[in-house]
Amino acid sequence: xxxxxxxxxxxxxxxxxxxxxxxxxxxxxxxxxxxxxxxxxxxxxxxxxxxxxxxxxxxxxxxxxxxxxxxxxxxxxxxxxxxxxxxxxxxxxxxxxxxxxxxxxxxxxxxxxxxxxxxxxxxxxxxxxxxxxxxxxxxxxxxxxxxxxxxxxxxxxxxxxxxxxxxxxxxxxxxxxxxxxxxxxxxxxxxxxxxxxxxxxxxxxxxxxxxxxxxxxxxxxxxxxxxxxxxxxxxxxxxxxxxxxxxxxxxxxxxxxxxxxxxxxxxxxxxxxxxxxxxxxxxxxxxxxxxxxxxxxxxxxxxxxxxxxxxxxxxxxxxxxxxxxxxxxxxxxxxxxxxxxxxxxxxxxxxxxxxxxxxxxxxxxxxxxxxxxxxxxxxxxxxxxxxxxxxxxxxxxxxxxxxxxxxxxxxxxxxxxxxxxxxxxxxxxxxxxxxxxxxxxxxxxxxxxxxxxxxxxxxxxxxxxxxxxxxxxxxxxxxxxxxxxxxxxxxxxxxxxxxxxxxxxxxxxxxxxxxxxxxxxxxxxxxxxxxxxxxxxxxxxxxxxxxxxxxxxxxxxxxxxxxxxxxxxxxxxxxxxxxxxxxxxxxxxxxxxxxxxxxxxxxxxxxxxxxxxxxxxxxxxxxxxxxxxxxxxxxxxxxxxxxxxxxxxxxxxxxxxxxxxxxxxxxxxxxxxxxxxxxxxxxxxxxxxxxxxxxxxxxxxxxxxxxxxxxxxxxxxxxxxxxxxxxxxxxxxxxxxxxxxxxxxxxxxxxxxxxxxxxxxxxxxxxxxxxxxxxxxxxxxxxxxxxxxxxxxxxxxxxxxxxxxxxxxxxxxxxxxxxxxxxxxxxxxxxxxxxxxxxxxxxxxxxxxxxxxxxxxxx
Numbered sequence: 001x002x003x004x005x006x007x008x009x010x011x012x013x014x015x016x017x018x019x020x021x022x023x024x025x026x027x028x029x030x031x032x033x034x035x036x037x038x039x040x041x042x043x044x045x046x047x048x049x050x051x052x053x054x055x056x057x058x059x060x061x062x063x064x065x066x067x068x069x070x071x072x073x074x075x076x077x078x079x080x081x082x083x084x085x086x087x088x089x090x091x092x093x094x095x096x097x098x099x100x101x102x103x104x105x106x107x108x109x110x111x112x113x114x115x116x117x118x119x120x121x122x123x124x125x126x127x128x129x130x131x132x133x134x135x136x137x138x139x140x141x142x143x144x145x146x147x148x149x150x151x152x153x154x155x156x157x158x159x160x161x162x163x164x165x166x167x168x169x170x171x172x173x174x175x176x177x178x179x180x181x182x183x184x185x186x187x188x189x190x191x192x193x194x195x196x197x198x199x200x201x202x203x204x205x206x207x208x209x210x211x212x213x214x215x216x217x218x219x220x221x222x223x224x225x226x227x228x229x230x231x232x233x234x235x236x237x238x239x240x241x242x243x244x245x246x247x248x249x250x251x252x253x254x255x256x257x258x259x260x261x262x263x264x265x266x267x268x269x270x271x272x273x274x275x276x277x278x279x280x281x282x283x284x285x286x287x288x289x290x291x292x293x294x295x296x297x298x299x300x301x302x303x304x305x306x307x308x309x310x311x312x313x314x315x316x317x318x319x320x321x322x323x324x325x326x327x328x329x330x331x332x333x334x335x336x337x338x339x340x341x342x343x344x345x346x347x348x349x350x351x352x353x354x355x356x357x358x359x360x361x362x363x364x365x366x367x368x369x370x371x372x373x374x375x376x377x378x379x380x381x382x383x384x385x386x387x388x389x390x391x392x393x394x395x396x397x398x399x400x401x402x403x404x405x406x407x408x409x410x411x412x413x414x415x416x417x418x419x420x421x422x423x424x425x426x427x428x429x430x431x432x433x434x435x436x437x438x439x440x441x442x443x444x445x446x447x448x449x450x451x452x453x454x455x456x457x458x459x460x461x462x463x464x465x466x467x468x469x470x471x472x473x474x475x476x477x478x479x480x481x482x483x484x485x486x487x488x489x490x491x492x493x494x495x496x497x498x499x500x501x502x503x504x505x506x507x508x509x510x511x512x513x514x515x516x517x518x519x520x521x522x523x524x525x526x527x528x529x530x531x532x533x534x535x536x537x538x539x540x541x542x543x544x545x546x547x548x549x550x551x552x553x554x555x556x557x558x559x560x561x562x563x564x565x566x567x568x569x570x571x572x573x574x575x576x577x578x579x580x581x582x583x584x585x586x587x588x589x590x591x592x593x594x595x596x597x598x599x600x601x602x603x604x605x606x607x608x609x610x611x612x613x614x615x616x617x618x619x620x621x622x623x624x625x626x627x628x629x630x631x632x633x634x635x636x637x638x639x640x641x642x643x644x645x646x647x648x649x650x651x652x653x654x655x656x657x658x659x660x661x662x663x664x665x666x667x668x669x670x671x672x673x674x675x676x677x678x679x680x681x682x683x684x685x686x687x688x689x690x691x692x693x694x695x696x697x698x699x700x701x702x703x704x705x706x707x708x709x710x711x712x713x714x715x716x717x718x719x720x721x722x723x724x725x726x727x728x729x730x731x732x733x734x735x736x737x738x739x740x741x742x743x744x745x746x747x748x749x750x751x752x753x754x755x756x757x758x759x760x761x762x763x764x765x766x767x768x769x770x771x772x773x774x775x776x777x778x779x780x781x782x783x784x785x786x787x788x789x790x791x792x793x794x795x796x797x798x799x800x801x802x803x804x805x806x807x808x809x810x811x812x813x814x815x816x817x818x819x820x821x822x823x824x825x826x827x828x829x830x831x832x833x834x835x836x837x838x839x840x841x842x843x844x845x846x847x848x849x850x851x852x853x854x855x856x857x858x859x
Contacts, residue, residue, distance in 0.1 A: 176195050200219040227270060263314065551817055564624075681754075715770040779817075
């Protein structure tokens with residue numbers, strides 16, 4: 001207790017009030033802490049700004065310091081903001097401005113800076129007297145409609161000016177740029193996100209108010225940092241989205257290079273968020289000096305204006321992957337961030353999850369749109385009121401002119417107009433201020449048109465105020481405009497851990513075309529990028545390859561499926577379709593050795609698409625049938641291929657001089673056909689091949705006569721399926737369809753029967769497929785030309801005919817791959833804008849339909 005020591009002196013100065021020191025300290029500290037929480041450290045959930053950021057942007061806007069005006073000195077802006085709105089030190093205002101102009105600090109920069117604003121190495125910015133600033137376009141979108149009474153204003157610190165309590169932003173800035181701050185007893189740390197993803201998430205929320213966090217994650221996938229990097233593990237991110245608190249681990253990006261001398265080196269080209277490159281450089285050097293990391297010979301910074309490049313030279317015996325893992329373990333190249341979404345909601349701090357943050361923004365935008373519409377309606381009604389007065393005056397023009405001419409003063413004229421024509425004071429005053437030129441015929445018509453337009457606008461504004469659905473549609477349209485203007489691609493990659501959630505849950509399921517080139521480059525492309533053409537056309541460019549490379553495998557699969565890759569040496573590897581890198585139709589793709597551990601002397605020969613390897617009933621009732629170039633065939637239960645291993649497994653033991661050619665998925669009740677290069681094919685029941693383990697050699701399927709001949713393909717057709725026909729294609733582009741019943745069933749291991757008449761014009765047999773009328777055919781040449789055609793356009797012919805021309809090729813070109821597309825898609829125009837086509841006409845003439853049958857060669 002503070003004692004009251006009354007005496008004559010203090011009685012003269014005034015009495016002393018006794019207070020409890022504990023209560024006084026508690027009250028003072030609570031007042032201070034609330035001031036810090038509300039007025040300094042925590043962002044508002046609506047615009048995502050702390051007061052200093054809001055005041056800087058508002059002050060620059062008031063100065064007219066917009067993106068299309070000249071830069072202004074930073075010192076002038078700082079002085080203006082500090083003198084009018086933010087009564088704190090100039091350093092706090094300038095530091096805020098600097099951060100908003102740094103591309104490595106903010107995901108979407110709000111200030112366009114000119115001069116030295118520091119660097120990612122931690123260099124200090126130049127003094128404010130040297131640098132210049134102006135607003136970015138995206139910042140102006142946050143200030144738009146500020147003059148339309150969309151938000152409340154409050155008095156500044158000395159009650160001489162007004163400043164906005166919140167900005168009427170169209171940008172979901174809180175999540176787009178994130179925020180961090182330390183208050184009293186609490187802190188906030190909100191990660192930046194991708195604006196395009198946020199807009200998609202807001203659209204989904206507006207369309208479905210009951211949307212779940214898991215459904216939102218399909219749109220807002222994860223934080224997206226300005227410096228890129230890799231999010232390592234998703235569980236912490238998901239927890240942050242669901243609860244508002246979580247942990248995200250971010251890694252820098254590293255590439256390995258081989259120098260001309262054969263030495264390996266690592267290139268760090270992206271860092272985790274807020275990591276100082278110079279400090280990281282020193283840390284790596286220190287780890288090398290302390291021999292924590294061995295195998296590094298030199299570390300140097302080769303960064304320039306083209307981008308970051310921190311080079312680590314390795315010793316000859318060093319293993320790059322080992323060094324990379326050590327860098328992640330011991331240096332800031334791997335950093336974790338705590339997600340702590342503490343925000344101000346109606347002046348109170350709250351922890352909010354992803355959905356709640358997006359909901360608050362939608363509600364705020366709804367309030368802004370409503371208030372803006374109400375303001376525009378008031379202004380429109382004011383204008384309509386004046387125009388209505390004009391129209392009354394124009395209808396009684398002579399009387400009005402006479403009344404004004406005979407009035408001694410403007411007040412008498414105004415009262416006369418109000419009395420004589422029933423006008424209001426506002427209308428009468430406007431008529432008296434009307435310029436004489438507006439009384440011409442043309443101007444009178446303009447007034448009538450203007451009145452009609454304003455009445456339509458008023459009706460539209462009232463309709464918006466009366467319909468919440470319309471207001472929500474306006475919010476969606478404005479968000480889509482924001483995405484179009486300011487949205488960009490994700491910078492931070494997401495790397496999921498094996499033990500985490502099913503990745504398929506956050507990846508859209510769609511059909512894609514997967515291509516693998518002769519030299520082993522793989523990519524996936526949307527199936528809609530390939531357009532259907534007529535038989536005999538020239539085709540379109542299906543992939544840019546090296547001169548000695550060409551597309552060898554081409555097929556369609558869903559992004560959620562698992563691909564089984566079988567190599568010519570009899571190994572099997574697994575890969576999820578979504579893990580295959582996406583590429584443009586004309587791109588080369590990525591080397592398959594970078595995705596699965598295939599030895600350099602082995603090569604992919606067959607691919608099988610499996611929907612779900614965890615479906616026990618499916619994998620125990622289906623088989624993998626394999627065949628080799630020398631005619632060996634083997635059948636193994638799919639269950640033996642249901643446990644993926646990183647280094648693959650042995651699928652068949654291949655004899656020396658032989659190669660695995662084809663792999664098919666069957667249900668155990670199929671008929672197998674094998675075809676050889678010289679034009680013969682054999683048909684036999686699948687049950688004549690008993691199933692064996694993965695390491696078995698197999699049995700003979702067809703007899704191959706000489707060393708130059710070989711098996712070119714195998715098909716497995718269900719006995720009950722009567723819709724399929726056998727399609728054969730020759731090397732020079734001839735092909736035909738034949739009813740499967742024309743091939744009589746024989747014993748396994750025989751010579752077979754003729755399936756196509758081989759001539760010099762057709763070239764040897766290259767492919768055999770089972771097709772239906774609804775299928776499409778994709779043919780790829782070694783030159784890279786690809787053509788897609790409907791199977792129904794290829795007529796059926798006898799098995800001993802040469803068929804018709806399917807694709808016109810140059811004399812030096814040959815067919816490399818033939819693939820069947822199972823989904824029937826709409827036929828589109830041949831010459832869409834932007835499509836790269838091969839030279840020549842779209843439709844070539846057909847070859848003779850069929851030649852006379854020749855004598856069959858049977859077993």
